[in-house]
Amino acid sequence: SAVISQKPSRDICQRGTSLTIQCQVDSQVTMMFWYRQQPGQSLTLIATANQGSEATYESGFVIDKFPISRPNLTFSTLTVSNMSPEDSSIYLCSVDPTGVRETQYFGPGTRLLVL
Amino acid sequence: QQQVKQSPQSLIVQKGGISIINCAYENTAFDYFPWYQQFPGKGPALLIAIRPDVSEKKEGRFTISFNKSAKQFSLHIMDSQPGDSATYFCAASIGYGGSQGNLIFGKGTKLSVKP
Numbered sequence: 439s440a441v442i443s444q445k446p447s448r449d450i451c452q453r454g455t456s457l458t459i460q461c462q463v464d465s466q467v468t469m470m471f472w473y474r475q476q477p478g479q480s481l482t483l484i485a486t487a488n489q490g491s492e493a494t495y496e497s498g499f500v501i502d503k504f505p506i507s508r509p510n511l512t513f514s515t516l517t518v519s520n521m522s523p524e525d526s527s528i529y530l531c532s533v534d535p536t537g538v539r540e541t542q543y544f545g546p547g548t549r550l551l552v553l
Numbered sequence: 554q555q556q557v558k559q560s561p562q563s564l565i566v567q568k569g570g571i572s573i574i575n576c577a578y579e580n581t582a583f584d585y586f587p588w589y590q591q592f593p594g595k596g597p598a599l600l601i602a603i604r605p606d607v608s609e610k611k612e613g614r615f616t617i618s619f620n621k622s623a624k625q626f627s628l629h630i631m632d633s634q635p636g637d638s639a640t641y642f643c644a645a646s647i648g649y650g651g652s653q654g655n656l657i658f659g660k661g662t663k664l665s666v667k668p
Binding site: 442478479480481482483486496530532541542543544545546547 | 587589594595596597598599602642655656658659660661
């Protein structure tokens with residue numbers, strides 16, 4: 439298993455600004471994922487961030503809007519850039535310690551409200 | 554073809570009753586089917602998972618039933634308790650599938666167990 443912490447846990451931001459979300463894992467993992475969960479909705483994968491390679495973005499998500507860093511095997515950041523109210527959502531970090539994209543452990547999420 | 558359709562959207566069950574949540578998929582390449590449980594303010598947590606080589610898997614009060622020919626799987630919660638009140642997500646993926654191995658989540662079912 440893996441224990442994941444995220445910072446901040448919640449934030450209220452003004453439109454046009456950017457927020458960087460941090461994800462810290464208690465063990466070294468290769469595969470890390472960032473998801474978005476809009477209120478009352480399902481989880482949508484934003485990107486996969488593997489240490490040592492560029493993040494892979496899913497359809498509808500671009501690096502300019504959601505830049506990701508993965509400096510080591512226990513840490514990653516997701517930046518939500520030039521925010522609009524439509525970016526109000528829960529952002530979740532997830533890891534797969536097995537490396538086979540199956541058993542994923544999720545962080546508690548960052549609740550973002552953009553005014 | 555990548556969708557996982559989940560029903561019902563919400564479910565109210567009396568304490569001690571059986572909660573049943575259903576999911577259907579189209580992509581016959583899916584070979585890993587987990588269920589996640591999410592409490593308010595928390596990230597999703599893996600509850601139970603099944604592969605298509607078995608028709609049923611039971612862990613305590615939680616059972617997954619899998620019907621490969623119908624491309625359906627369901628979660629049964631026996632002797633439902635108020636502490637089971639949460640949102641449940643089904644998911645599917647192609648194990649060892651590289652970029653195709655991303656988890657595809659259903660829209661979630663909000664379960665309320667009344668005392």
